[in-house]
Structures are given as C-alpha cells and as structure tokens.
Amino acid sequence: MVSVSSTLSPALTTQILPVALSDIDFPRDADMPNVQQPSVTYTNIHKAAHMIRNHIAPVAFPTETVYGLGASALSTRAVRQIFTAKNRPLDNPLIVHISSVAQLRRVLDTKIPEIYEPLIQKLWPGPLTIILPLPAPIRNEDGSETPAISPACTPGQNTFGVRMPSHPVARALIAISDTPVAAPSANASTRPSPTTAMHVYTDMAGRIPLILDGGPCNVGLESTVVDGTVSPPAILRPGGVSIEEIRKYGGPLWKDVITGQSDAGQDEKVRTPGMKYRHYSPKAKVVVFLGQGDGSGGEILRYLRGLTGDVKLAVLPSRLFNLDSWDEEIKKKICVVKELGKSGAEISRNLFAYLREVDEAGVDLIIAEGVGEEDEGAAIMNRLRKAATEILDNGQYIVKK
Structure with missing residues (x-):
C-alpha cells in the first residue's frame, strides 16, 4: 500500500490497494462475480464498493482501456467530486459504467434499442460505449420527480453514454456496489490518460481516497462511442473498437455508419467526452x-x-x-x-x-x-x-x- 497526505485536506490520504485478477471469475452473462474469499482482493474491492454505494468519494480502478475515476452516477454530490478531483470542466459529460445488462434494466429502467443488439452481443463487455435516451425520472411519493441519472453526468443532454467494461476488477466493483458508476479517466484534466495505478497516483494523490491496482491496462485507449439514436448511426469517438469492427459485427444496421464530428466549439453541447477540450497532453x-x-x-x-x-x-x-x-x-x-x-x-x-x-x-x-x-x-x-x-x-x- 502506498499513501500520501493530501495537499487539499490534511485528513485525506490516497491508498493504492492491490487486487488480483486471478481472484475474480465473472462469466459474460452473469450478474455477479465470484471473488475468492478470504482474500486481499475481496476486502479491497468491497472497501471501494462501499465508498461508491454510499456516495462517500470517487475511487480509481482499472478497466481494459484506461484507469477510471468512478462515483455513483445516481448522486450529483458524488459526481461533482469527480469534476473537482480532476479539475474537469462541468460541461464535459461522463460515461456511465454498468456490470450487466440486467443492472441497466433494473437500476435505471432502461431498455436497449434494437440497433445496438448485434454490437453488444459481440462487443460487450468491452471497450464500446453506446448512446441511449435518458431514462424516465423517478416519481417520488410527494409527486415530485428525481432524475434517474445525475444531470451532472449529462450536462444539457437528453442522452447518456453507457458501457460494460470487460476488466474483471471494474465489473466486480460495479456489480458489488450495485450502482451504475460514472467514470472518466483517472487523470488530471488535459493530462495523458493513465494506464497504470502509479499514473493515477501521480495525478490524483491527495485528491481521492483509494486506487485499486489491477496492473497495466491491456487496450490503452478509451472506448469507442457510437450513436445509434441518429440516422445514419455515427461514431462520435474512435477508440478500442475500430470502425471496421463496428461494420462487421453491427450487420446491415451499421453498414452506413459514419465518423461523426470529433471536435466541438467552446459553446457547443456534446454527447460524449473527448470532443471539446484539450486532452492527453504532456507538459512538453x-x-x-x-x-x-x-x-x-x-x-x-x-x-x-x-x-x-x-x-x-x-x-x-x-x-x-x-x-x-x-x-x-x-x-x-x-x-x-x-x-x-x-x-x-x-x-x-x-x-x-x-x-x-x-x-x-x-x-x-x-x-x-x-x-x-x-x-x-x-x-x-x-x-x-x-x-x-x-x-x-x-x-x-x-x-x-
């Protein structure tokens, strides 16, 4: 475990907690993982899941693409802490991560449009984000309504991006917390995305409580974002799934897919991260x-x-x-x-x-x-x-x- 006292708050210490991929078995179509217990992996994943489920603080964790900085997508207070830790512009949307299609349907009451079915059958779990209409708000007993997803995840949008990561630590964390997790890359805003726990530590020490260390990421670039709510369907951000794979696995519904605008003006609203602000930049x-x-x-x-x-x-x-x-x-x-x-x-x-x-x-x-x-x-x-x-x-x- 590595820790450092916070420069922002004397009470906050950042821990790097090890997790072993070999301790986790998460079948593709399952709703919950099998995590070896007792084990350090079991203890550390449950510690991180507790923080997410109870909206305590964002935590960093590995995915197959890059390390993510995750908090409950249901809580605006929790999501705002992501923006603060990263110094991220508030109009830059966040992708919501799920552990299974069943969780998406149960927690967010969201159905997946037919156009996405061939893609998710082949490419989920994996580095593919799909754009969906926002779920209906939750009606409270007093007649008021609460957004199903925090508006902080989707500034000014009527859609949200969602993906199911294939990394066993990421899926296990989301499933055990039983919470859809909003998670951008776990770096300081504008810096190159992190592919190891120490990259996260370099940028986030003193800003978040813990980092789950699952080793280096295999893909190394963020997910591909596709939008099937428009005609023809579009790729909004290229990533871990190529346009050739989208056409191959998507079948007739995706044969005319186009590459959408990858850069947006300062006053434009965007449906996905990576389109508006300077990214991935070293100091040199x-x-x-x-x-x-x-x-x-x-x-x-x-x-x-x-x-x-x-x-x-x-x-x-x-x-x-x-x-x-x-x-x-x-x-x-x-x-x-x-x-x-x-x-x-x-x-x-x-x-x-x-x-x-x-x-x-x-x-x-x-x-x-x-x-x-x-x-x-x-x-x-x-x-x-x-x-x-x-x-x-x-x-x-x-x-x-």
Missing part, C-alpha cells in the same frame, strides 16, 4: 509527423535542423521512422527513444504510458510518428492530434492553440 511540446516515410528526409529533418539551443528531445517512432539516418547533431539532442510498436494494438497500449514516461524525463520536445487511420489507427491519431502542439501532415503545418 508534442509535434506529430505524418506522411514522412522513414523520416530520413524532407520536412522532418528540416524541422529538427531548425531547433536551436539546448533542446532535450524525445522520439516516439512506430512503424517507419529510421533514426539511424538522422544527422549526428540531431542525434545528440535525443535524450530518450521509446518504440511505440508496429501493430495497432501495441501502439494503442503504449501511447499514453510513453507520453507520460518521456515527459517525466524532463524533455522539452516530443517527436511522434503518426500512423494510417485504418483499424486502430483512427483512435491512435485521434489521441495524437489532441495531444499535439503542432502537426506536420504531408507538408502542411497545423499549429494547435
């Missing part, structure tokens, strides 16, 4: 190069030769860059090189972790190799574009504000 300047082949000539070398002064440089190559061909003077500026990988799955899994790692090395500039947008590439480039300060796309400079 990030320059992304597309269409540069192996990086041995053209714009990238002209850019690097133009660097002046004592610039500490990090390079994140993936499929094509060949640093051996770079000038010796350029090589002298390189402090760290992290190979993102060759496959889309490898690059997705490593991207956020390596952005954090090279940033912690104290570099001034991060050079990242872009990838094609087929399969996982769409999600990778979505995150890289949002992290970038500048983009060089086949000779065209795009300077981010």
